[in-house]
Amino acid sequence: MKKKVLAVLLVLMLCISMTWANGSSDKGSDELTIVVMPKLVGIPYFNASEVGAMQAGKDLGVNVIYTGPTTADAAEQVRMLEDLISKGVDAICVAPNDAAALTPVLMKAKSAGIAVLDWDTPADPNVVDLSIHQIDDKQYGEHIWDLLVEGMGDTGDYAIITGGLSAANLNSWIDAGLDYAKKTYPGLNLVTERIPSDEKQQVAYQKTLDLIKAYPNLKGVVGISTPAPLGAAQAVEEKGLSDVITVVGTSLPTDSGPYLADGSLKVGTLWDPSKLGYLTVVMAADFLKGNKPVDGQMVENVGKISVWPDGRTVIMGPPADFTKENYKTFNF
Amino acid sequence: MKPELKRRLKSKEAVLFLIFVVIFVFMSILSPTRFLSLYNLQSMAYQLPEFGILALSMMIVIITGGINLSVTYTATLAMIIGGFAMSHMFAGGSSAGLSVLVGIILMLAGSLACGAFNGYVIAYIGVTPMLATLGAMTFFEGISLQVTRGGAISGFPIEFIKIGNTAVLGIPVPMIIFLFVLATVYLFLERSRMGATLYMIGSNPKVTRYSGINVRKNLFITYLIASLLAGIAGILMASRYNSAKESYGSSYLLQAVSAAVLGGTSIAGGEGKVIGTVIAVLIIQVISSGLNIIGLNRYLTNVVMGLILIVVLTINFLTREKQFRNN
Numbered sequence: 001m002k003k004k005v006l007a008v009l010l011v012l013m014l015c016i017s018m019t020w021a022n023g024s025s026d027k028g029s030d031e032l033t034i035v036v037m038p039k040l041v042g043i044p045y046f047n048a049s050e051v052g053a054m055q056a057g058k059d060l061g062v063n064v065i066y067t068g069p070t071t072a073d074a075a076e077q078v079r080m081l082e083d084l085i086s087k088g089v090d091a092i093c094v095a096p097n098d099a100a101a102l103t104p105v106l107m108k109a110k111s112a113g114i115a116v117l118d119w120d121t122p123a124d125p126n127v128v129d130l131s132i133h134q135i136d137d138k139q140y141g142e143h144i145w146d147l148l149v150e151g152m153g154d155t156g157d158y159a160i161i162t163g164g165l166s167a168a169n170l171n172s173w174i175d176a177g178l179d180y181a182k183k184t185y186p187g188l189n190l191v192t193e194r195i196p197s198d199e200k201q202q203v204a205y206q207k208t209l210d211l212i213k214a215y216p217n218l219k220g221v222v223g224i225s226t227p228a229p230l231g232a233a234q235a236v237e238e239k240g241l242s243d244v245i246t247v248v249g250t251s252l253p254t255d256s257g258p259y260l261a262d263g264s265l266k267v268g269t270l271w272d273p274s275k276l277g278y279l280t281v282v283m284a285a286d287f288l289k290g291n292k293p294v295d296g297q298m299v300e301n302v303g304k305i306s307v308w309p310d311g312r313t314v315i316m317g318p319p320a321d322f323t324k325e326n327y328k329t330f331n332f
Numbered sequence: 333m334k335p336e337l338k339r340r341l342k343s344k345e346a347v348l349f350l351i352f353v354v355i356f357v358f359m360s361i362l363s364p365t366r367f368l369s370l371y372n373l374q375s376m377a378y379q380l381p382e383f384g385i386l387a388l389s390m391m392i393v394i395i396t397g398g399i400n401l402s403v404t405y406t407a408t409l410a411m412i413i414g415g416f417a418m419s420h421m422f423a424g425g426s427s428a429g430l431s432v433l434v435g436i437i438l439m440l441a442g443s444l445a446c447g448a449f450n451g452y453v454i455a456y457i458g459v460t461p462m463l464a465t466l467g468a469m470t471f472f473e474g475i476s477l478q479v480t481r482g483g484a485i486s487g488f489p490i491e492f493i494k495i496g497n498t499a500v501l502g503i504p505v506p507m508i509i510f511l512f513v514l515a516t517v518y519l520f521l522e523r524s525r526m527g528a529t530l531y532m533i534g535s536n537p538k539v540t541r542y543s544g545i546n547v548r549k550n551l552f553i554t555y556l557i558a559s560l561l562a563g564i565a566g567i568l569m570a571s572r573y574n575s576a577k578e579s580y581g582s583s584y585l586l587q588a589v590s591a592a593v594l595g596g597t598s599i600a601g602g603e604g605k606v607i608g609t610v611i612a613v614l615i616i617q618v619i620s621s622g623l624n625i626i627g628l629n630r631y632l633t634n635v636v637m638g639l640i641l642i643v644v645l646t647i648n649f650l651t652r653e654k655q656f657r658n659n
Contacts, residue, residue: 041630070630073583078573079379083624086372100486100575104497166482 032062033089034284036277037080039097039121040072044252045226045273046095048332049120052277059301060285065089066277074101081105085112091284093132095120103127115287119280121169130287131313132280134271136306137169140319141176144248144269145185147321148220151246151266155187156219159211160194161204161232161249163225170224173250177222191215197228204231212239223249229265230256237264253322253330260324268322274332275302279316344596344648348611351644355615359622367625374504376621378496381510382568384613386584387591388517389561391609394592395521396554397534397601398454398461402468403588404581406446406559407566409472412479414439414567415576419487428489435492436567443563444556446472451555455548476578486575496571506568513564518606520557530554534601591616594641596648615640 036053038046050066057064065084069076074097081092082105092109096102099122106116106127116123119132148158162170174194181188195211197204204227211218212235221236223229229249233256236245242264251268259265279302283293293314295307306315322330360368386403393400400406418435422428446468453464479485498505521527529550532540541547570576595612597604616637623633 065627067624067627067630069583070634071583073579073581074573074577075382075569075581076583079620080624080630082375082379083372083621086369086375086621087366087625087627097579098484098573098575098577100484101573101577101580104493104572104574164482 032091032285032288033065034062034091034281034288035065035067035084035089035093036119036280036284037077037092037094038066038068039077039095041066041068041070044255044332048252048273049277049280052272052274052279053281054277055274056278056281056285056301060282062281062285064281068095069097072097074098078102078105081109085109085114088112089114090288091115091117093117093119093280093284094123096123099123115284117280117284117287119276129312130283130293132276132283133313133315134273134276135317135319136315137172138176140269141173141178142180143319144173144222144224144250145177145181147248147267147269148222148246149185149188151248152220154185155189157189157191157215157217158220158222159191159215159218160222160224161197161207161228162194163197163199163228165194165196167225174224191218194224197225197231199225199227201227201231201234204228205234206231208232208235209239212236212241212245218245220246220248223247223251226251226255226270229268230259233259233265237262251322252332253327254332256322257327260322260327263324266323268327269319270322271316271319272330272332276316278302279305279314283314344651345605345608345611347647348595348608348615348644351640352611352615352618355622356618359618359626362626363622367622372621372625374499374502376617377507378504378572379621380613380617381504381506382565382572382581383584383587383591383617384510384610385513385561385565385568386581387588387595387609387613388513388606389558389565390588391592391595391597391604391606392517392521392530392554392561393461393558394589394597394599395534395601395604396530396551397537398551398554399465399589399599400450400555400558400562401462401465401585402446402450402472403465403558403562404585405469405472405476405578406443406450406562407569408576408578408580409446409476410439410442410563411566411570411576411580412476412485412578413442415485415488415570416479418489418492419485422489423487428491431489432492435488439567439570440560440563443559443566446562447556447559448552450559451552454555455551473578480576480578484575484577488570488574492571493574494571496568506572509564509568513561514606514610517561521606526550526553531602534598534603536602587616590637590641594644 053064053066077097085108092114103124109116110127116128117130117132118128122131160174162174195207197207208221208231221232223232229247229251233247236242236247247265248267250270252270256265256268279299282299293307297305299305303317305317389403390400414435417438418431421431421434450465450468453459454461496506529545533547533550537547569580573580591612592609593599595608619637
């Protein structure tokens with residue numbers, strides 16, 4: 001009995017591994033191997049960037065491995081990276097769940113002669129060769145506030161709903177936007193501190209309902225993090241206040257389609273995550289071939305990129321705005 | 333063949349070891365130059381200890397019929413308390429040696445405090461372990477977040493980082509610590525009077541109490557010891573990741589339960605061997621690293637792990653049924 005079960009187990013493992021062991025070629029090949037590791041796999045945002053990364057691999061003739069933990073745990077990322085260093089790859093591009101936790105393993109990668117890049121979220125700047133940013137944080141923050149003013153006018157009460165109080169990138173957009181508003185739109189009145197929504201639409205919805213009750217003169221809501229604007233729009237729609245309260249924020253066009261269509265969400269703005277995946281692979285491949293990125297360089301299928309004077313921080317470009325009219329033309 | 337030897341060869345642990353060997357050989361054949369490289373073996377020896385110690389911690393608790401859902405947050409709260417003091421002392425001009433010493437002592441003390449909390453609630457107030465530790469998990473996470481504000485604590489002296497990142501004679505320091513912990517847990521659980529008591533409590537707490545054993549005290553000490561182990565795992569993690577954060581190792585929680593159960597520990601309590609848990613940890617490590625190196629999609633890695641868990645539990649169940657019938 002035991003033997004039978006063992007045999008079944010063995011055969012199963014053999015089948016599974018043989019079928020999916022795509023990168024298993026142990027023979028050395030000339031093809032470059034680039035690892036792209038997201039914070040976690042299996043959420044729409046990182047699924048979209050996988051599509052871009054794989055496409056870039058196909059276009060450039062490099063072998064791309066897109067893999068990451070199934071939960072956003074830094075410890076799991078470290079273990080996976082250690083395995084990939086053992087595997088022997090040429091470049092590692094990682095979106096760290098926690099920058100400090102990854103520093104030792106990225107240093108290990110460097111001393112093993114592997115190029116190290118970060119994308120989506122910065123890692124420790126001392127260990128990365130290139131840092132691929134989706135957006136210029138300052139410019140993005142200012143852009144969101146411009147959109148808000150376009151909707152509600154430059155005077156009145158508004159509130160901010162953010163994904164989480166500790167998310168560095170979200171905070172830097174909000175800080176940039178608030179600084180900008182203080183100088184450019186002095187008539188805007190932020191009714192309360194930024195409100196966290198735990199990256200959940202349901203929470204953002206509830207908090208917005210509370211806001212509407214507490215501040216009857218509310219004219220605008222800024223949602224930062226992809227579920228936040230959706231929750232806010234849902235609440236505004238339910239209360240029938242679409243014409244009174246302007247909701248803008250960072251959301252994916254497909255998710256926000258229904259809210260854009262019924263007018264509760266005025267405009268969503270974000271970069272295209274698949275382009276970000278694409279650009280990351282292009283930059284890694286270029287770097288391995290010895291080409292440094294240049295400011296104003298034209299990258300095929302992505303557009304014009306900008307590079308900071310430090311020579312290693314690459315900005316993908318301005319965000320795309322999604323409105324009632326154009327959201328159907330995007331596929332992410 | 334001597335009957336004793338024959339019995340041993342048929343034991344759960346022997347089957348498990350056989351499965352480990354099969355998987356190891358299988359991975360080595362699939363990837364002879366990468367999986368079976370000295371570099372990878374060493375890299376796995378760095379990864380395994382933190383998880384292995386958490387699994388042993390979980391196993392001790394499961395043997396008494398309990399479970400500790402707060403085990404990973406105990407580890408991270410301990411590392412945050414110690415790490416906070418250590419980085420502040422170091423930044424404030426204390427010598428690296430002193431800061432590291434204070435940091436480590438506080439990490440162990442912090443984990444003991446967590447253990448005392450769980451132990452008191454479970455043993456003396458009498459809350460079901462699953463509910464008590466579920467509450468403790470959120471409680472510890474909350475305290476950690478209060479200290480860190482969601483960020484990571486870093487800025488540890490390099491001497492501390494070295495604990496988790498150096499090797500002596502080619503053997504990583506975490507591995508040496510793991511072997512030491514393993515030996516101690518074995519002596520405690522399977523060779524001491526108190527260890528035997530824990531198995532008794534796990535199989536029947538009422539009878540144990542009526543035999544004149546102080547069940548509450550023993551349970552309390554169990555949670556203290558299990559949390560101390562979690563604290564040691566926390567030290568290794570903080571050192572290996574060069575920082576302390578509340579979410580580190582959160583994926584280890586269910587894996588630790590799986591490892592204990594895969595290793596033959598009965599989830600109902602009263603049964604389980606240290607060597608079984610260790611082999612289970614080895615199996616999980618080899619599958620995780622091996623499939624990652626081969627390039628298997630991460631979801632399928634979970635599928636394979638789940639399958640192996642189910643198959644092994646089925647084997648255990650069927651052999652037990654057979655033994656019943658034969659008797």
